[in-house]
Amino acid sequence: MTHPQSNAVVLLSGGLDSTVTAAIAQQDGFRIHCLTVSYGQRHGVEVLRAQAVAAALGAGGHVIVTVDLRALGGSALTADLAVPKDRTERERAGEIPITYVPARNTIFLSLALAHAETLQAQAIYFGANVLDYSGYPDCRPEFIRAFEAVARLGTKMGVEGRAIEVRAPLLMLSKAEIVRRGQELNVPFELTHSCYDPGVDGVACGRCDSCRIRREGFRQAGVEDPVPYAIL
Amino acid sequence: MTHPQSNAVVLLSGGLDSTVTAAIAQQDGFRIHCLTVSYGQRHGVEVLRAQAVAAALGAGGHVIVTVDLRALGGSALTADLAVPKDRTERERAGEIPITYVPARNTIFLSLALAHAETLQAQAIYFGANVLDYSGYPDCRPEFIRAFEAVARLGTKMGVEGRAIEVRAPLLMLSKAEIVRRGQELNVPFELTHSCYDPGVDGVACGRCDSCRIRREGFRQAGVEDPVPYAIL
Numbered sequence: 455m456t457h458p459q460s461n462a463v464v465l466l467s468g469g470l471d472s473t474v475t476a477a478i479a480q481q482d483g484f485r486i487h488c489l490t491v492s493y494g495q496r497h498g499v500e501v502l503r504a505q506a507v508a509a510a511l512g513a514g515g516h517v518i519v520t521v522d523l524r525a526l527g528g529s530a531l532t533a534d535l536a537v538p539k540d541r542t543e544r545e546r547a548g549e550i551p552i553t554y555v556p557a558r559n560t561i562f563l564s565l566a567l568a569h570a571e572t573l574q575a576q577a578i579y580f581g582a583n584v585l586d587y588s589g590y591p592d593c594r595p596e597f598i599r600a601f602e603a604v605a606r607l608g609t610k611m612g613v614e615g616r617a618i619e620v621r622a623p624l625l626m627l628s629k630a631e632i633v634r635r636g637q638e639l640n641v642p643f644e645l646t647h648s649c650y651d652p653g654v655d656g657v658a659c660g661r662c663d664s665c666r667i668r669r670e671g672f673r674q675a676g677v678e679d680p681v682p683y684a685i686l
Numbered sequence: 687m688t689h690p691q692s693n694a695v696v697l698l699s700g701g702l703d704s705t706v707t708a709a710i711a712q713q714d715g716f717r718i719h720c721l722t723v724s725y726g727q728r729h730g731v732e733v734l735r736a737q738a739v740a741a742a743l744g745a746g747g748h749v750i751v752t753v754d755l756r757a758l759g760g761s762a763l764t765a766d767l768a769v770p771k772d773r774t775e776r777e778r779a780g781e782i783p784i785t786y787v788p789a790r791n792t793i794f795l796s797l798a799l800a801h802a803e804t805l806q807a808q809a810i811y812f813g814a815n816v817l818d819y820s821g822y823p824d825c826r827p828e829f830i831r832a833f834e835a836v837a838r839l840g841t842k843m844g845v846e847g848r849a850i851e852v853r854a855p856l857l858m859l860s861k862a863e864i865v866r867r868g869q870e871l872n873v874p875f876e877l878t879h880s881c882y883d884p885g886v887d888g889v890a891c892g893r894c895d896s897c898r899i900r901r902e903g904f905r906q907a908g909v910e911d912p913v914p915y916a917i918l
Contacts, residue, residue: 489758521753526721526797527804556803560840561796564789569758571788592840600835607832608792608824 461514461575462621463566464488468503470646470668471581471624474632476511477639478623479579486579488516489569491562493523493555499656503647510642515573519565523555539651539661559592563601563620570618571609577619578605583632584625598622629671637677644680653684660685693746693807694853695719695798700735702878702900703813703856706864708743709871710855711811718811720748721801723794725755725787731888735879742874747805751797755787771883771893775902791824795833795852802850803841809851810837815864816857830854861903869909876912885916892917 462484464476479486488511490504501518508516559582566578582593591597602620606612624632636643648668649658658665660683672679694716696708711718720743722736733750740748791814798810814825823829834852838844856864868875880900881890890897892915904911 517757519754519757521797522751523800525749525751526801555800557796557800557837557841560799560836561793564793564796565753565758567792568755568787568789572758591842591845594839597836597839600832600839603832604792604829604836605789607826607829609789610823613823 459485460577461485461487461570461573462577462579463570463573463575464513465562465566465578465580466490466504466508466516467581468500468505468507468646469581469648469664470636470643470671471583471632472504473507473511473641473643473646474636474639475579475581475622475624476507476513477636477641479577479621480511481639482621484577484579485514486511487569487573487575488513489566490516490518491565492518492520493558493561499652500647503645506645507642510645517569521561521565523558523561526556539659541663541666557592559590559597560601563605567605567609567618571611574611574616575618576616577621579621579623581624582622583627583629593625595622595625598625628674629667630674633671633675633677637675643677646681648681658683691717692809693717693719693802693805694809694811695721695802695805695807696745697794697798697810697812698722698736698740698748699813700732700737700739700878701813701880701896702868702875702903703815703864704736705739705743705873705875705878706868706871707811707813707854707856708739708745709868709873711809711853712743713871716809716811717746718743719801719805719807720745721798722748722750723797724750724752725790725793731884732879735877738877739874742877749801753793753797755790755793758788771891773895773898789824791822791829792833795837799837799841799850803843806843806848807850808848809853811853811855813856814854815859815861825857827854827857830857860906861899862906865903865907865909869907875909878913880913890915 462479464479464486466472466476466488476486488508490501492501570578584593598620606617648664650662650664651659694711696711696718698704698708698720708718720740722733724733802810816825830852838849880896882894882896883891
């Protein structure tokens, strides 16, 4: 527990993981300031969901920063590559998915760091998770520790001895455990959005890796997922 | 020296330091790919100068990424604070200047990292300099080493054993030494732009810290600065 008025910046995508993370930051005693990065992703509906989530949680602030990562090239989430569908856990395992955006978490954490220093925030929360996305190098604990060193050495606050912590409370949880934590914290699951390839109506496809992992997580947790899907 | 066809990403602002840095990257044998970050700075003329510099150097590519850092708050370079004028070296020393943009170099290096991974580049070059800007925490060697760890741990290339190096060849040079290096490499000084507070006509003020440091550097190097200033 920390002082009730301490600020934390939460990287909020509007997805399940970042929403549960935001609720955990509040439970840890922080006043949360949400930061959503709009990066030219196909699932732009995320930004709208993030606004709804931030409002529902009563965040102290919510900023949206636009960075056009398409200018930098790469990845199915920002370019016109096909999003893989209907892959089993085995098919997903042991590779870096093509949905990997180069250095995405480094960019997101850098933006959060700038916002945290402006707000004199004590911590940055983000929803990285090592188990489901083992293929993403920037979701590993050693990456997070390395970024904390950058935060300590590269900011005025760090130099002055008030290092900004990077907390990834979901890092070691399964998706089912994340769902259970969210349920305990009364997270507005109905507002969250996880699909990599929603329809034009914003409805989740139910078939991309992200949808499959989410639905398996709810099933395993024995919790009903209130979000509608394009397939049963 | 490296293989002639290896790629390097150069963070190019269009200023003196980053332009000399780009020329050094070419001398080191790299094909350079310039990356300019347009971050809502008042000195937007920098972006135009960066384009002219990249073209003059014959860069393999030049991308401009827009990130509105004003959304994140802070700093005289992005907000409506007054830029300090006519300060002596003594007045500039030993403090973090108000022109400090929180986590700016971390953000810039993160974007360069994403671009470097997309291009399979071997190095990122940037023009950080420890002597003139001793007040910026993110211009120190320990910061750069910490960022290299992030680059190694947070990218697919790093995981695969092809870590991306971060090179700051000007880090320990005085401004006069930078000018001399630029002269040796036939850098187009006339295209470069260093002013924090140019007039509406784009002419450098000659009085902000950046102009004063630049002009002192040219004077000490015994090289004529071809850029016009609003004051003598």
